[in-house]
Amino acid sequence: MSSANFVVYLMAFICQILMLHIRDVSAGSCWLAVGSNGRCQNLLMTDTTRENCCVGNRGTAWVEEDASSSDLFRWRALTGGAPNCQRCHNSCSTMQCSVGKKCKERNGIPKCVCAPDCHNLRDRHRGPVCGSDNRTYKNQCTMLKHNCRHNNHVEVAYPGECQTSCDTVQCTHNRHCILDQNHIAHCVECSNCPRIRHNSPSRMLLCGSDGNTYNSQCHIRRATCLNQGNIQTAYKGRCQDSPTCDNIQCTSGKSCLMNPTTQRPQCVTCIASMYCGHSQQEIPLCGVDNKTYNNWCALRRASCESGVIIEAKHPGRCEDELDAEYYDDSTFFWR
Numbered sequence: 320m321s322s323a324n325f326v327v328y329l330m331a332f333i334c335q336i337l338m339l340h341i342r343d344v345s346a347g348s349c350w351l352a353v354g355s356n357g358r359c360q361n362l363l364m365t366d367t368t369r370e371n372c373c374v375g376n377r378g379t380a381w382v383e384e385d386a387s388s389s390d391l392f393r394w395r396a397l398t399g400g401a402p403n404c405q406r407c408h409n410s411c412s413t414m415q416c417s418v419g420k421k422c423k424e425r426n427g428i429p430k431c432v433c434a435p436d437c438h439n440l441r442d443r444h445r446g447p448v449c450g451s452d453n454r455t456y457k458n459q460c461t462m463l464k465h466n467c468r469h470n471n472h473v474e475v476a477y478p479g480e481c482q483t484s485c486d487t488v489q490c491t492h493n494r495h496c497i498l499d500q501n502h503i504a505h506c507v508e509c510s511n512c513p514r515i516r517h518n519s520p521s522r523m524l525l526c527g528s529d530g531n532t533y534n535s536q537c538h539i540r541r542a543t544c545l546n547q548g549n550i551q552t553a554y555k556g557r558c559q560d561s562p563t564c565d566n567i568q569c570t571s572g573k574s575c576l577m578n579p580t581t582q583r584p585q586c587v588t589c590i591a592s593m594y595c596g597h598s599q600q601e602i603p604l605c606g607v608d609n610k611t612y613n614n615w616c617a618l619r620r621a622s623c624e625s626g627v628i629i630e631a632k633h634p635g636r637c638e639d640e641l642d643a644e645y646y647d648d649s650t651f652f653w654r
Contacts, residue, residue, distance in 0.1 A: 346385040347372070350401060353380045353428075358400025362391065373407035378430060381405050419467050433467035435460060442475070442491070449481035450474070453503050477506045483634050485547045495544050500615045501602045502634045509544035512537035526558035527551070528578065528585050553585040578628045580607070589623035605637035606630065 349372035350359035359380045364372070372381045382401045386394070394401045408414050408429050411422035416431035423432050437460035444459050450473040456462040459475060466473055477496070482488050482504045485496035490506035497505055515523075515534040525533050528551040533539045536552065543550045554567045554575075562584050564575035569586035576587055595616035604612050606629045612618040615631070622629045 347381055347383045348385055348391075348401065350380045350382065350404070352378060353404055353406060354400050356399050357404060358394070358398065358402060359404035360395075360400040362395075362401075365391075369405075369407075377407070378428070379407045381407060419463065433464050435463035435467060437463065444475060444478045446478070447480050448478055449476045449504075451476045453481050455480045477504070496547055497544055498547070498549060500549075500631065501604060502631050503602070507544060509541055510537065512541055524557050525555060526553045526562075528553045528581065528583065530558055530581065530583060532558045551585060551587075553583060574623060576622055576626060576628045578630075580630065585628060587619070587622070587628070595620055602634050603636050604631040605633050605635060607632050609637055611636045 346366050347369065348359075348365045349363045349367050351361035351363050352359075354360045359382055363379060366385050369381045369383075372379055382403055382405070384390075384403065386401070391401075406428075411424055411429045414422040414429050414431060416422050419433060419435045420431040421434040422429050424430075440459060446458060448456050448459050448462060450456055450462050452471070452473045453476075454473075456465065462473055462475065465471065477488050477490050477494075479487070479489070483498075483502050485498060485504050488496040488504050488506065490496050493508070494506040495509050497507055499505060512535060515538075523535065525536060525539060527533050527539050527542070529542075529548065531542075533542065539550050539552060542548070554562075554569060559566065564577060564584045567575065567584055567586070569575050572588060573586040574589040575584050576589075577583070578585055595614060601614040604615060604618055606612055606618055606621070608629055610621075612621065618629055618631060
């Protein structure tokens with residue numbers, strides 16, 4: 320071997336030794352918490368540096384030794400955690416909490432806790448507010464604390480308690496109140512629709528469930544928004560004078576149902592084997608037939624099976640005596 324090659328191999332060997340030494344000095348294990356016994360618990364990562372372990376404001380801890388798998392098992396199973404545990408942060412002076420949080424020391428341990436700035440809100444509402452998750456909060460600050468603790472992004476839907484009608488809802492920022500299919504009130508912005516030429520072909524027109532003809536689906540949505548209604552597309556084309564399921568034509572995949580309230584036909588999507596599951600998040604509905612349905616899907620399925628549109632009277636289960644006062648079986652018929 321030539322002297323030049325020997326020097327190259329020697330330098331490479333020395334570099335490997337140095338890298339191993341650096342790794343032994345800097346590598347360690349990162350843990351999520353420090354137990355009451357002072358040992359590190361809940362392993363986060365191995366073969367890492369203290370700087371990498373302690374980045375951010377997590378309540379992590381670092382062990383200088385990058386232990387083997389047998390050491391990790393022994394620590395977790397037999398000794399209650401890793402020894403020589405070093406907290407990443409020992410005081411609030413080294414903690415930088417995110418927006419809406421501030422550092423507090425509890426039992427000598429610094430921690431970022433939820434503390435939203437409730438005094439400098441751009442739109443401050445006094446008293447209870449209805450959140451965009453349809454939950455009533457004691458005040459806006461309570462809602463912000465809920466967001467922080469649960470990592471949510473709930474916004475103020477409107478001031479006051481959540482409502483099942485738009486009668487007493489006061490929307491802000493030029494928004495309008497509408498009811499969804501579950502009779503839950505929402506404040507939304509009414510979208511503008513493109514101008515339609517007067518000589519547009521009639522095939523582009525749509526008949527709304529309110530008996531009015533609209534230029535497009537956008538115009539139906541805007542009318543729903545402005546009038547606090549729930550206007551659906553009844554069928555394509557201009558509204559007829561005396562429409563029935565016999566003289567209107569529904570598009571493929573839709574069935575014609577009669578609305579007993581308006582005495583008008585409406586094309587709706589009916590699936591032969593419609594399956595309606597039930598989850599805790601869904602809201603039961605009381606139909607105008609004085610029957611309780613698990614959700615809106617179940618109400619729609621009953622409509623398809625009966626041949627008439629069953630509308631929701633109010634969210635929640637029907638109260639027999641109260642709902643019977645508003646139920647007139649002479650206006651509700653079966654086809």
